[in-house]
Amino acid sequence: MEKTLSSVIIKKEWDIVGARQAGRKIAIDLGFGSVDQARITTAISELARNIYLYAKHGEITFEKVYGVRKVGIKIIASDRGPGIREISSVMKDGYSTSGGLGAGLPGVKRLMDEFDIQSDDHGTKVTVIKWARQ
DSSP, X not given: OEEEEEEEEEOSTHHHHHHXXXXXXXXXXXXXOHHHHHHHHHHHHHHHHHIIIIISOEEEEEEEEEETTEEEEEEEEEEOSSOOSOHHHHTSTTOXXXXXXXXXXXXXXXXXXXXEEEEETTEEEEEEEEEOOO
């Protein structure tokens, strides 16, 4: 079972901050500790930044998800940009097309408990889940 809690449209750089703030508030409300809040907001920053840099327009959606005796936050970053031609390349540590450190999507994958990416010429959708420690 899932419940959509919020979504933030990403069109300008300032929207990255809005997405971080929304995600942190939801993480607090779901009972995540400060370390996991930092992990979640770092992942949101990277996902929102990718939308802003590469697709120019997209959305970050937050859902509350339920597992066996646990609750979590699902973050869906979606856009209608040009897509990622070689997902295997962007999932390698150190890979960067923006001149950044290349922590990018591999870093997001390490920060979260579940990670899925789908991309084609009609856009990209990254779905991540962080489970609250019970």
